[in-house]
Amino acid sequence: MFSIIIPLYNKARYIQRAIEAVLAQTFQEFEIIVVNDGSTDGGEKLLEGYKDDRIKIINKKNQGVSIARNTGIKHANFFYIAFLDADDYWHKNYLKITSDTILKFKDVAMIGSYYSRTNLLEETGSCEVLILRNYFSRAIHNTLFSSSSTIIRKDFFEKNEGFKPKLKIGEDLDLWFRAVSFFGKVFFIKEQLVFYDLSGSESNLIEKDLKVSILSEFLKKNYLHQRNDSFSIRKFKEKFILFNLFEYYSLNSNKPMIKSLLKEVGSSYRLIRWFYKLPSPILKGFFSKKPLSKLFRNYMKFCFRYIYV
DSSP: OEEEEEEESSOTTTHHHHHHHHHTOSOOOEEEEEEEESOSSSGGGGGTTOOOTTEEEEEEOOOOHHHHHHHHHHTOOSSEEEEOOTTOEEOTTHHHHHHHHHHHHSOOSEEEEEEESSOOOSSOOOOOEEEESSGGGTTTTOOOOOTTSEEEETHHHHHSOOSOTTOOBSHHHHHHHHHHHHHSOEEEEEEEEEEOOGGGOOGGGSOOOGGGBGGGGGGSTTOSOOOTTHHHHHHHHHHHHHHHHGGGTTOGGGHHHHHHHHHHHTTOSHHHHHHHTSOHHHHHHHHTSHHHHHHHHHHHHHIIIIIOO
């Protein structure tokens, strides 16, 4: 039922934990495809001791996580593609609860769940399922889907581009957004079924270059399909730009694209937009201080939650 794609790059410290968590699942109809993206720490050798025929290892040169995931998808044999990062792991009932949901609702094309950054409870709760028909109206508050808690029907990748290799920041969000707009209706399990390990994350090491960020996609004319909720999508895109743009003032080379992105927003959301009109050197200095950038982020949260709803 599930093809589990695990990209591996220098995560020898964590990979066995991820594999063991999958093998311990209470639902056992799956294959594991580990794509070794040119690791140099010997992580792929730790997998040689597993004799389970469901584990497949693909070794390739280092080309980045997007190409690694796309490679795994091409080798997938099952109808549903499940993603798991090598430094995260699943609750033992993750696949069981997900498969039960798929069997219950029958038209599940994309499904996710909450994750925890601390610990997972031994027993799961009621596992309430949300059916999201207007995802983008709430996504600015919580995008919900993550790289270890998302399962997508394989036919999406047969009809659409997979993960975009040029994107280094938000490449997973880009795919989730496109999948949601493609399917129209998605499902979400209101239960913490995934452990998201921040200790293994390297996202803070990536230079904040807009050219390789998901925000660059927002400048494309037809980015995200326009359905009945097109107004919500437009509002979401404007809010998403404003809510994330402040992180990119650290690089002077981002100035032209910042200007283009703010033009996309126009005069909407003036209580936030006025701040972005301040001179770039002032904003660069302001956003370089974590307490101030956090304050601005909280200010935007307040505006989007209580004023621009």
